[in-house]
Amino acid sequence: MFDEKAYEKFKEQILRDGPRLGPTDRFRFQCHSGLECFNHCCHDVNIFLTPYDVIRIKSRLRISSEDFLDRYCVIPFSKAMKYPIIMLKMKDDEELSCPFLDAPKGCSIYEDRPWSCRMYPLGRAAPPESERDEPFHFLLREDFCEGHQQAAEWTVSQWLDDQCVGEYDAAGKGFQQIVQDKRLTEDSDFSPAQMDMIFMVFYDIDRFRRFVFDTKFLNMFQICQEAMDSIRESDTALMRFGFDWLRFALWKDPTLTIREEIVRARLAHTGIKR
Numbered sequence: 097m098f099d100e101k102a103y104e105k106f107k108e109q110i111l112r113d114g115p116r117l118g119p120t121d122r123f124r125f126q127c128h129s130g131l132e133c134f135n136h137c138c139h140d141v142n143i144f145l146t147p148y149d150v151i152r153i154k155s156r157l158r159i160s161s162e163d164f165l166d167r168y169c170v171i172p173f174s175k176a177m178k179y180p181i182i183m184l185k186m187k188d189d190e191e192l193s194c195p196f197l198d199a200p201k202g203c204s205i206y207e208d209r210p211w212s213c214r215m216y217p218l219g220r221a222a223p224p225e226s227e228r229d230e231p232f233h234f235l236l237r238e239d240f241c242e243g244h245q246q247a248a249e250w251t252v253s254q255w256l257d258d259q260c261v262g263e264y265d266a267a268g269k270g271f272q273q274i275v276q277d278k279r280l281t282e283d284s285d286f287s288p289a290q291m292d293m294i295f296m297v298f299y300d301i302d303r304f305r306r307f308v309f310d311t312k313f314l315n316m317f318q319i320c321q322e323a324m325d326s327i328r329e330s331d332t333a334l335m336r337f338g339f340d341w342l343r344f345a346l347w348k349d350p351t352l353t354i355r356e357e358i359v360r361a362r363l364a365h366t367g368i369k370r
């Protein structure tokens with residue numbers, strides 16, 4: 097079960113005391129099936145999912161985002177949460193194993209595994225926007241893990257490249273901009289409807305696609321044909337468009353442009369002259 101207080105305490109400890117690793121700092125680690133601890137880290141663990149994680153995994157499984165969320169995710173909730181988060185739901189077995197663990201082989205979706213699984217044994221911390229510190233990496237060490245005793249040595253940059261983290265970071269840039277924005281973390285008190293809107297864009301990409309293309313939504317905005325084709329064909333492009341729309345809808349950021357005729361109609365309705 098997710099312990100929000102323990103998680104927040106862990107984040108505070110890392111930001112305050114955690115050894116900070118730069119791109120060229122080195123560490124030793126290797127995971128393989130010959131280790132006695134192999135697959136141990138895939139049990140009873142909180143694996144938070146990013147929007148791009150959902151797209152990759154649900155596409156791998158060839159199911160809709162709705163089905164994926166229903167079958168494989170839990171949605172922690174508390175009044176203190178500023179935005180929705182989701183986690184992988186562990187199997188209801190004695191060991192609380194990851195639903196994608198194919199023991200003894202390992203991860204059955206390895207090529208599309210979540211961001212946090214790719215990062216391990218590295219973590220990444222982002223200081224609050226009010227601080228001048230840049231995001232940094234740190235090393236996670238569980239007592240059971242034998243990977244740290246292996247001979248393979250990496251720099252932080254080499255590990256991130258080897259695990260293809262850059263693709264995930266690029267896809268999730270808009271997501272990070274939103275969740276790290278001080279307007280979200282400090283000032284906002286969203287309504288249930290707004291929280292559902294955020295949840296839809298973040299995690300339920302197929303519902304968002306219906307919202308965009310099966311309503312009059314697109315009549316509101318100036319979108320070129322190339323961009324229209326892109327968001328129609330690509331979940332990732334649609335996700336990025338959704339991030340822009342959220343910033344526009346929540347904070348009036350100039351990430352989208354309303355069609356001129358819509359602007360004129362609204363001004364006429366209010367009696368305001370340009």
